Amino acid sequence: MTPSARPSSKKDIRRENEKLILEAAEKVFAEAGFGGATMQLIADMAGLPKANLHYYFPTKESLYRRVVQNIFHDWLMAADVFDAAPGPVEGLGAYIDAKMEISRRHPAGSKVWASEVMHRAPVIQDYLETTLVEWTEGRMAVVRRWIDEGKMDPIDPRHLLYMLWATTQHYADFGHQIETLNGGQPLSDTQWEAAKHSVKTVILKGIGARPSG
Amino acid sequence: MTPSARPSSKKDIRRENEKLILEAAEKVFAEAGFGGATMQLIADMAGLPKANLHYYFPTKESLYRRVVQNIFHDWLMAADVFDAAPGPVEGLGAYIDAKMEISRRHPAGSKVWASEVMHRAPVIQDYLETTLVEWTEGRMAVVRRWIDEGKMDPIDPRHLLYMLWATTQHYADFGHQIETLNGGQPLSDTQWEAAKHSVKTVILKGIGARPSG
DNA sequence: GTCTATAACCTGATAGAC
DNA sequence: GTCTATCAGGTTATAGAC
Structure with a gap:
Protein backbone atom coordinates (compact mmCIF):
# COMPACT_ATOMS: atom_id res chain seq x y z
CA MET A 1 0.00 0.00 0.00
CA THR A 2 2.99 2.32 0.16
CA PRO A 3 3.18 4.37 -3.04
CA SER A 4 5.38 2.69 -5.63
CA ALA A 5 8.01 4.66 -7.51
CA ARG A 6 6.14 5.12 -10.76
CA PRO A 7 2.40 5.28 -10.41
CA SER A 8 0.41 8.08 -8.96
CA SER A 9 0.99 8.89 -5.33
CA LYS A 10 -1.68 10.79 -3.50
CA LYS A 11 0.24 13.98 -4.05
CA ASP A 12 0.44 13.29 -7.77
CA ILE A 13 -3.29 12.69 -7.90
CA ARG A 14 -3.91 15.95 -6.11
CA ARG A 15 -1.57 17.87 -8.40
CA GLU A 16 -3.09 16.33 -11.49
CA ASN A 17 -6.69 16.91 -10.49
CA GLU A 18 -6.04 20.45 -9.34
CA LYS A 19 -4.49 21.18 -12.71
CA LEU A 20 -7.49 19.69 -14.53
CA ILE A 21 -9.89 21.72 -12.42
CA LEU A 22 -7.95 25.00 -12.72
CA GLU A 23 -7.68 24.73 -16.50
CA ALA A 24 -11.38 24.02 -16.84
CA ALA A 25 -12.26 26.77 -14.40
CA GLU A 26 -10.23 29.36 -16.30
CA LYS A 27 -12.14 28.64 -19.50
CA VAL A 28 -15.54 28.54 -17.87
CA PHE A 29 -15.00 31.69 -15.80
CA ALA A 30 -13.74 33.48 -18.92
CA GLU A 31 -16.71 32.48 -21.04
CA ALA A 32 -19.48 32.81 -18.49
CA GLY A 33 -18.15 35.23 -15.87
CA PHE A 34 -18.12 34.44 -12.17
CA GLY A 35 -21.89 34.60 -11.81
CA GLY A 36 -22.64 32.72 -14.99
CA ALA A 37 -20.14 29.95 -14.33
CA THR A 38 -21.46 26.91 -12.46
CA MET A 39 -19.51 24.31 -10.55
CA GLN A 40 -21.37 21.70 -12.59
CA LEU A 41 -20.07 23.17 -15.85
CA ILE A 42 -16.50 23.27 -14.56
CA ALA A 43 -16.80 19.71 -13.27
CA ASP A 44 -18.09 18.46 -16.62
CA MET A 45 -15.28 20.18 -18.52
CA ALA A 46 -12.70 18.78 -16.09
CA GLY A 47 -14.27 15.31 -16.35
CA LEU A 48 -14.84 15.02 -12.60
CA PRO A 49 -17.94 14.80 -10.40
CA LYS A 50 -19.08 18.08 -9.02
CA ALA A 51 -18.49 16.97 -5.43
CA ASN A 52 -14.80 16.46 -6.16
CA LEU A 53 -14.38 20.12 -6.98
CA HIS A 54 -15.61 20.92 -3.50
CA TYR A 55 -13.13 18.41 -2.13
CA TYR A 56 -10.18 20.25 -3.73
CA PHE A 57 -11.57 23.77 -3.51
CA PRO A 58 -14.01 24.26 -0.62
CA THR A 59 -15.98 27.06 -2.29
CA LYS A 60 -16.56 28.45 -5.75
CA GLU A 61 -14.88 31.64 -4.66
CA SER A 62 -11.73 29.87 -3.47
CA LEU A 63 -11.44 28.21 -6.88
CA TYR A 64 -11.94 31.53 -8.63
CA ARG A 65 -9.35 33.16 -6.39
CA ARG A 66 -6.74 30.61 -7.38
CA VAL A 67 -7.51 31.11 -11.07
CA VAL A 68 -7.05 34.87 -10.82
CA MET B 1 -60.35 60.37 -16.07
CA THR B 2 -59.03 61.34 -19.49
CA PRO B 3 -55.40 62.39 -19.21
CA SER B 4 -55.06 66.11 -18.58
CA ALA B 5 -52.61 68.22 -20.59
CA ARG B 6 -49.85 68.48 -18.01
CA PRO B 7 -49.62 65.44 -15.78
CA SER B 8 -48.41 62.03 -16.76
CA SER B 9 -50.27 60.24 -19.49
CA LYS B 10 -49.90 56.49 -19.67
CA LYS B 11 -47.29 56.90 -22.37
CA ASP B 12 -45.36 59.32 -20.19
CA ILE B 13 -45.47 56.84 -17.33
CA ARG B 14 -44.16 54.10 -19.59
CA ARG B 15 -41.40 56.29 -20.97
CA GLU B 16 -40.38 57.45 -17.51
CA ASN B 17 -40.37 54.00 -15.95
CA GLU B 18 -38.53 52.43 -18.87
CA LYS B 19 -35.86 55.10 -18.52
CA LEU B 20 -35.55 54.46 -14.79
CA ILE B 21 -35.27 50.73 -15.35
CA LEU B 22 -32.77 51.00 -18.21
CA GLU B 23 -30.49 53.35 -16.28
CA ALA B 24 -30.53 51.09 -13.25
CA ALA B 25 -30.02 47.99 -15.40
CA GLU B 26 -26.98 49.48 -17.14
CA LYS B 27 -25.27 50.07 -13.82
CA VAL B 28 -26.17 46.71 -12.33
CA PHE B 29 -25.22 44.72 -15.43
CA ALA B 30 -21.91 46.60 -15.59
CA GLU B 31 -21.04 45.96 -11.97
CA ALA B 32 -22.28 42.40 -11.61
CA GLY B 33 -22.29 41.00 -15.13
CA PHE B 34 -25.35 39.34 -16.67
CA GLY B 35 -25.19 36.32 -14.41
CA GLY B 36 -24.44 38.24 -11.26
CA ALA B 37 -27.14 40.84 -11.82
CA THR B 38 -30.54 40.11 -10.32
CA MET B 39 -33.89 41.59 -11.24
CA GLN B 40 -34.37 42.37 -7.56
CA LEU B 41 -31.20 44.48 -7.50
CA ILE B 42 -32.23 46.39 -10.62
CA ALA B 43 -35.71 46.91 -9.23
CA ASP B 44 -34.36 48.27 -5.95
CA MET B 45 -32.01 50.65 -7.74
CA ALA B 46 -34.84 51.84 -10.00
CA GLY B 47 -37.14 52.23 -7.00
CA LEU B 48 -39.80 49.90 -8.42
CA PRO B 49 -41.21 46.53 -7.37
CA LYS B 50 -39.60 43.61 -9.08
CA ALA B 51 -42.83 42.55 -10.74
CA ASN B 52 -43.00 45.89 -12.56
CA LEU B 53 -39.75 45.14 -14.35
CA HIS B 54 -41.37 42.05 -15.78
CA TYR B 55 -44.32 44.16 -16.82
CA TYR B 56 -42.10 46.44 -18.95
CA PHE B 57 -39.52 43.86 -19.97
CA PRO B 58 -40.88 40.30 -20.10
CA THR B 59 -37.55 38.61 -19.35
CA LYS B 60 -34.19 39.49 -17.87
CA GLU B 61 -32.64 38.84 -21.27
CA SER B 62 -34.98 41.23 -23.08
CA LEU B 63 -34.00 43.97 -20.62
CA TYR B 64 -30.33 43.20 -21.13
CA ARG B 65 -30.78 43.26 -24.90
CA ARG B 66 -32.24 46.76 -24.78
CA VAL B 67 -29.36 47.95 -22.61
CA VAL B 68 -26.75 46.65 -25.04
C1' DG C 1 -50.43 50.11 -14.10
C1' DT C 2 -49.11 48.41 -9.38
C1' DC C 3 -47.76 45.04 -6.08
C1' DT C 4 -47.97 40.82 -2.87
C1' DA C 5 -47.55 36.03 -2.77
C1' DT C 6 -46.00 32.05 -4.78
C1' DA C 7 -44.75 28.73 -8.21
C1' DA C 8 -41.02 26.32 -10.67
C1' DC C 9 -36.43 25.95 -11.11
C1' DC C 10 -31.47 25.96 -10.39
C1' DT C 11 -27.15 26.44 -7.75
C1' DG C 12 -23.63 25.93 -4.15
C1' DA C 13 -22.55 23.02 -0.77
C1' DT C 14 -22.65 18.77 2.22
C1' DA C 15 -23.61 14.10 4.18
C1' DG C 16 -22.34 9.64 4.14
C1' DA C 17 -21.67 5.14 1.82
C1' DC C 18 -17.94 3.14 -0.77
C1' DG D 1 -10.01 10.04 -2.60
C1' DT D 2 -14.59 9.17 -5.08
C1' DC D 3 -19.41 9.78 -5.93
C1' DT D 4 -24.63 9.60 -5.27
C1' DA D 5 -28.33 11.78 -3.09
C1' DT D 6 -30.06 15.67 -1.05
C1' DC D 7 -30.62 20.01 1.51
C1' DA D 8 -30.98 24.92 1.99
C1' DG D 9 -31.13 29.12 -0.21
C1' DG D 10 -31.86 32.17 -3.87
C1' DT D 11 -33.57 33.33 -8.71
C1' DT D 12 -36.68 34.15 -12.62
C1' DA D 13 -41.17 34.56 -13.72
C1' DT D 14 -46.23 34.60 -13.05
C1' DA D 15 -50.95 34.70 -10.92
C1' DG D 16 -54.29 37.46 -9.27
C1' DA D 17 -56.11 41.07 -6.07
C1' DC D 18 -56.18 46.01 -6.16
Missing part, protein backbone atom coordinates in the same frame (compact mmCIF):
# COMPACT_ATOMS: atom_id res chain seq x y z
CA GLN A 69 -3.88 34.54 -8.75
CA ASN A 70 -2.36 32.26 -11.38
CA ILE A 71 -3.17 34.74 -14.12
CA PHE A 72 -1.74 37.62 -12.17
CA HIS A 73 1.48 35.67 -11.73
CA ASP A 74 1.76 35.10 -15.48
CA TRP A 75 1.23 38.81 -16.15
CA LEU A 76 4.12 39.83 -13.93
CA MET A 77 6.45 37.28 -15.49
CA ALA A 78 5.98 38.90 -18.90
CA ALA A 79 7.58 42.08 -17.59
CA ASP A 80 11.06 40.75 -16.99
CA VAL A 81 12.05 41.78 -20.51
CA PHE A 82 11.45 45.36 -19.47
CA ASP A 83 14.30 45.94 -17.08
CA ALA A 84 17.45 44.65 -18.70
CA ALA A 85 16.82 46.47 -21.98
CA PRO A 86 19.18 49.30 -22.97
CA GLY A 87 16.35 51.47 -24.27
CA PRO A 88 12.68 51.72 -25.26
CA VAL A 89 13.09 50.15 -28.69
CA GLU A 90 14.34 46.90 -27.19
CA GLY A 91 12.46 47.07 -23.87
CA LEU A 92 9.04 48.15 -25.06
CA GLY A 93 9.36 46.17 -28.29
CA ALA A 94 10.00 42.97 -26.37
CA TYR A 95 7.29 43.78 -23.84
CA ILE A 96 4.72 44.29 -26.58
CA ASP A 97 5.78 41.02 -28.22
CA ALA A 98 5.51 39.17 -24.91
CA LYS A 99 2.10 40.60 -24.04
CA MET A 100 0.74 39.95 -27.54
CA GLU A 101 1.92 36.37 -27.26
CA ILE A 102 0.09 35.95 -23.95
CA SER A 103 -3.05 37.41 -25.51
CA ARG A 104 -2.73 34.85 -28.27
CA ARG A 105 -1.90 31.80 -26.15
CA HIS A 106 -3.97 32.47 -23.04
CA PRO A 107 -6.93 34.64 -23.99
CA ALA A 108 -9.08 33.07 -21.28
CA GLY A 109 -6.74 34.27 -18.56
CA SER A 110 -6.79 37.81 -19.87
CA LYS A 111 -10.59 37.77 -19.94
CA VAL A 112 -10.89 36.56 -16.37
CA TRP A 113 -8.59 39.35 -15.28
CA ALA A 114 -10.53 41.94 -17.25
CA SER A 115 -13.80 40.72 -15.81
CA GLU A 116 -12.41 40.80 -12.28
CA VAL A 117 -11.19 44.39 -12.67
CA MET A 118 -14.40 45.54 -14.37
CA HIS A 119 -16.33 44.30 -11.35
CA ARG A 120 -14.13 46.42 -9.07
CA ALA A 121 -11.72 43.59 -8.19
CA PRO A 122 -13.75 42.00 -5.40
CA VAL A 123 -11.24 39.18 -5.04
CA ILE A 124 -7.80 40.60 -5.84
CA GLN A 125 -8.05 44.22 -4.74
CA ASP A 126 -5.20 43.65 -2.27
CA TYR A 127 -2.95 42.55 -5.14
CA LEU A 128 -3.79 45.69 -7.07
CA GLU A 129 -2.93 47.88 -4.11
CA THR A 130 0.38 46.20 -3.32
CA THR A 131 2.07 44.17 -6.05
CA LEU A 132 0.64 46.01 -9.05
CA VAL A 133 1.29 49.44 -7.56
CA GLU A 134 4.91 48.50 -6.86
CA TRP A 135 5.42 46.95 -10.28
CA THR A 136 3.92 49.99 -11.99
CA GLU A 137 6.10 52.44 -10.10
CA GLY A 138 9.18 50.39 -10.96
CA ARG A 139 8.42 50.46 -14.69
CA MET A 140 7.54 54.13 -14.60
CA ALA A 141 10.98 54.79 -13.16
CA VAL A 142 12.56 52.91 -16.06
CA VAL A 143 10.59 54.95 -18.58
CA ARG A 144 11.55 58.19 -16.83
CA ARG A 145 15.19 57.16 -17.00
CA TRP A 146 14.89 56.59 -20.73
CA ILE A 147 13.33 60.03 -21.08
CA ASP A 148 16.10 61.64 -19.03
CA GLU A 149 18.68 59.89 -21.18
CA GLY A 150 17.08 61.34 -24.30
CA LYS A 151 16.07 57.94 -25.63
CA MET A 152 12.40 58.88 -26.11
CA ASP A 153 9.99 61.82 -25.96
CA PRO A 154 8.71 63.01 -22.55
CA ILE A 155 5.50 60.96 -22.61
CA ASP A 156 3.67 60.51 -19.30
CA PRO A 157 4.91 57.04 -18.23
CA ARG A 158 1.61 56.17 -16.58
CA HIS A 159 -0.48 56.73 -19.68
CA LEU A 160 2.14 54.99 -21.80
CA LEU A 161 1.77 51.88 -19.63
CA TYR A 162 -2.01 52.05 -19.95
CA MET A 163 -1.68 52.23 -23.74
CA LEU A 164 0.58 49.18 -23.72
CA TRP A 165 -1.81 47.18 -21.56
CA ALA A 166 -4.86 48.33 -23.51
CA THR A 167 -3.55 47.63 -27.00
CA THR A 168 -2.06 44.22 -26.22
CA GLN A 169 -4.85 42.87 -24.04
CA HIS A 170 -7.47 44.08 -26.51
CA TYR A 171 -6.49 41.23 -28.83
CA ALA A 172 -7.46 38.73 -26.12
CA ASP A 173 -10.39 40.44 -24.42
CA PHE A 174 -12.06 41.52 -27.68
CA GLY A 175 -10.84 38.53 -29.65
CA HIS A 176 -14.38 37.57 -30.56
CA GLN A 177 -15.08 41.00 -32.05
CA ILE A 178 -11.80 40.92 -33.95
CA GLU A 179 -12.61 37.45 -35.22
CA THR A 180 -16.04 38.59 -36.38
CA LEU A 181 -14.47 41.56 -38.20
CA ASN A 182 -12.05 39.09 -39.78
CA GLY A 183 -14.86 37.27 -41.54
CA GLY A 184 -15.45 34.90 -38.64
CA GLN A 185 -11.92 33.51 -38.86
CA PRO A 186 -9.32 33.61 -36.09
CA LEU A 187 -6.26 35.68 -36.96
CA SER A 188 -3.71 33.71 -38.98
CA ASP A 189 -0.01 33.61 -38.13
CA THR A 190 0.57 36.34 -40.68
CA GLN A 191 -2.21 38.49 -39.26
CA TRP A 192 -0.84 38.12 -35.73
CA GLU A 193 2.56 39.24 -36.98
CA ALA A 194 0.91 42.21 -38.70
CA ALA A 195 -0.88 43.08 -35.46
CA LYS A 196 2.34 42.99 -33.44
CA HIS A 197 4.11 45.00 -36.12
CA SER A 198 1.39 47.65 -36.24
CA VAL A 199 1.28 48.09 -32.47
CA LYS A 200 5.06 48.30 -32.17
CA THR A 201 5.39 50.65 -35.13
CA VAL A 202 2.80 53.13 -33.92
CA ILE A 203 3.83 53.15 -30.27
CA LEU A 204 7.59 53.23 -30.76
CA LYS A 205 7.34 55.98 -33.35
CA GLY A 206 4.66 57.70 -31.28
CA ILE A 207 6.92 58.06 -28.26
CA GLY A 208 9.86 59.11 -30.42
CA ALA A 209 11.93 56.08 -29.41
CA ARG A 210 15.50 56.49 -30.60
CA PRO A 211 17.47 53.29 -31.20
CA SER A 212 20.35 53.04 -28.72
CA GLY A 213 23.80 52.34 -30.09
CA GLN B 69 -28.62 48.01 -28.05
CA ASN B 70 -28.69 51.49 -26.50
CA ILE B 71 -24.97 51.37 -25.83
CA PHE B 72 -24.23 50.23 -29.35
CA HIS B 73 -26.22 53.16 -30.68
CA ASP B 74 -24.16 55.61 -28.60
CA TRP B 75 -20.94 54.09 -29.86
CA LEU B 76 -21.85 54.65 -33.48
CA MET B 77 -22.88 58.24 -32.86
CA ALA B 78 -19.39 59.06 -31.61
CA ALA B 79 -18.01 58.30 -35.04
CA ASP B 80 -19.66 61.10 -36.96
CA VAL B 81 -16.64 63.30 -36.32
CA PHE B 82 -14.62 60.86 -38.37
CA ASP B 83 -16.00 61.47 -41.82
CA ALA B 84 -16.13 65.21 -42.37
CA ALA B 85 -12.54 65.77 -41.23
CA PRO B 86 -9.98 66.92 -43.78
CA GLY B 87 -7.29 64.63 -42.38
CA PRO B 88 -6.16 62.33 -39.58
CA VAL B 89 -5.07 65.11 -37.21
CA GLU B 90 -8.58 66.54 -37.08
CA GLY B 91 -10.51 63.30 -37.67
CA LEU B 92 -8.67 60.96 -35.35
CA GLY B 93 -8.01 63.70 -32.81
CA ALA B 94 -11.72 64.44 -32.54
CA TYR B 95 -12.59 60.75 -32.50
CA ILE B 96 -10.19 60.09 -29.61
CA ASP B 97 -11.60 63.06 -27.72
CA ALA B 98 -15.17 61.83 -28.28
CA LYS B 99 -14.41 58.27 -27.24
CA MET B 100 -12.48 59.38 -24.16
CA GLU B 101 -15.41 61.56 -23.18
CA ILE B 102 -17.78 58.59 -23.47
CA SER B 103 -15.43 56.50 -21.34
CA ARG B 104 -15.53 59.23 -18.75
CA ARG B 105 -19.24 59.94 -18.79
CA HIS B 106 -20.68 56.48 -19.41
CA PRO B 107 -18.20 53.91 -18.09
CA ALA B 108 -21.00 51.49 -17.26
CA GLY B 109 -22.10 51.30 -20.88
CA SER B 110 -18.58 50.54 -22.03
CA LYS B 111 -18.28 47.77 -19.46
CA VAL B 112 -21.52 46.12 -20.47
CA TRP B 113 -20.36 46.13 -24.08
CA ALA B 114 -16.96 44.70 -23.13
CA SER B 115 -18.59 41.98 -21.07
CA GLU B 116 -20.97 41.10 -23.88
CA VAL B 117 -18.14 40.78 -26.41
CA MET B 118 -15.92 38.85 -24.01
CA HIS B 119 -18.70 36.28 -23.65
CA ARG B 120 -18.80 35.86 -27.42
CA ALA B 121 -21.65 38.33 -27.97
CA PRO B 122 -24.54 35.95 -27.23
CA VAL B 123 -27.07 38.75 -27.58
CA ILE B 124 -25.74 41.14 -30.22
CA GLN B 125 -23.76 38.92 -32.56
CA ASP B 126 -26.03 39.94 -35.43
CA TYR B 127 -25.14 43.60 -34.85
CA LEU B 128 -21.45 42.77 -34.95
CA GLU B 129 -21.85 40.94 -38.23
CA THR B 130 -23.87 43.65 -39.95
CA THR B 131 -23.70 47.18 -38.56
CA LEU B 132 -20.23 46.99 -37.01
CA VAL B 133 -18.73 45.31 -40.07
CA GLU B 134 -20.15 47.98 -42.33
CA TRP B 135 -19.09 50.82 -40.04
CA THR B 136 -15.58 49.42 -39.77
CA GLU B 137 -15.18 49.05 -43.52
CA GLY B 138 -16.36 52.61 -44.03
CA ARG B 139 -13.79 54.03 -41.60
CA MET B 140 -11.04 51.85 -43.04
CA ALA B 141 -11.76 53.38 -46.41
CA VAL B 142 -11.36 56.86 -44.94
CA VAL B 143 -8.02 55.92 -43.41
CA ARG B 144 -6.84 54.40 -46.70
CA ARG B 145 -7.77 57.62 -48.48
CA TRP B 146 -5.68 59.62 -46.01
CA ILE B 147 -2.78 57.26 -46.63
CA ASP B 148 -3.15 57.59 -50.40
CA GLU B 149 -3.23 61.36 -50.06
CA GLY B 150 0.03 61.25 -48.12
CA LYS B 151 -1.53 62.56 -44.94
CA MET B 152 -0.23 59.72 -42.76
CA ASP B 153 2.03 56.66 -42.83
CA PRO B 154 0.75 53.42 -44.39
CA ILE B 155 -0.48 51.88 -41.14
CA ASP B 156 -2.87 48.91 -41.42
CA PRO B 157 -6.26 50.66 -40.95
CA ARG B 158 -7.75 47.67 -39.15
CA HIS B 159 -5.13 47.54 -36.43
CA LEU B 160 -5.21 51.33 -36.13
CA LEU B 161 -8.93 51.14 -35.36
CA TYR B 162 -8.30 48.42 -32.77
CA MET B 163 -5.68 50.62 -31.12
CA LEU B 164 -8.13 53.52 -31.00
CA TRP B 165 -10.88 51.38 -29.46
CA ALA B 166 -8.49 49.69 -27.03
CA THR B 167 -6.80 52.81 -25.71
CA THR B 168 -9.95 54.88 -25.28
CA GLN B 169 -12.20 52.17 -23.84
CA HIS B 170 -9.46 51.06 -21.46
CA TYR B 171 -10.11 54.17 -19.37
CA ALA B 172 -13.70 53.01 -18.80
CA ASP B 173 -13.34 49.23 -18.66
CA PHE B 174 -10.25 49.29 -16.43
CA GLY B 175 -11.25 52.44 -14.62
CA HIS B 176 -11.11 50.69 -11.27
CA GLN B 177 -7.52 49.59 -11.85
CA ILE B 178 -6.56 53.08 -12.99
CA GLU B 179 -8.23 54.55 -9.93
CA THR B 180 -6.35 52.15 -7.66
CA LEU B 181 -3.07 53.10 -9.34
CA ASN B 182 -4.03 56.72 -8.81
CA GLY B 183 -3.99 56.30 -5.04
CA GLY B 184 -7.65 55.27 -4.91
CA GLN B 185 -8.80 58.57 -6.38
CA PRO B 186 -10.76 59.00 -9.61
CA LEU B 187 -8.88 60.91 -12.29
CA SER B 188 -9.19 64.67 -11.87
CA ASP B 189 -10.10 67.02 -14.71
CA THR B 190 -6.43 67.73 -15.22
CA GLN B 191 -5.57 64.03 -15.28
CA TRP B 192 -8.28 63.32 -17.83
CA GLU B 193 -6.87 66.06 -20.04
CA ALA B 194 -3.41 64.56 -19.63
CA ALA B 195 -4.78 61.15 -20.60
CA LYS B 196 -6.43 62.52 -23.75
CA HIS B 197 -3.29 64.45 -24.60
CA SER B 198 -1.03 61.43 -24.15
CA VAL B 199 -3.20 59.16 -26.29
CA LYS B 200 -3.53 61.72 -29.06
CA THR B 201 0.16 62.63 -28.98
CA VAL B 202 1.40 59.04 -29.23
CA ILE B 203 -1.08 57.85 -31.83
CA LEU B 204 -1.00 60.89 -34.12
CA LYS B 205 2.81 60.99 -34.08
CA GLY B 206 2.91 57.19 -34.29
CA ILE B 207 1.01 57.12 -37.58
CA GLY B 208 2.98 60.05 -38.96
CA ALA B 209 -0.10 62.25 -39.24
CA ARG B 210 0.70 65.38 -41.19
CA PRO B 211 -1.43 68.45 -40.49
CA SER B 212 -3.47 69.36 -43.55
CA GLY B 213 -3.35 72.93 -44.75
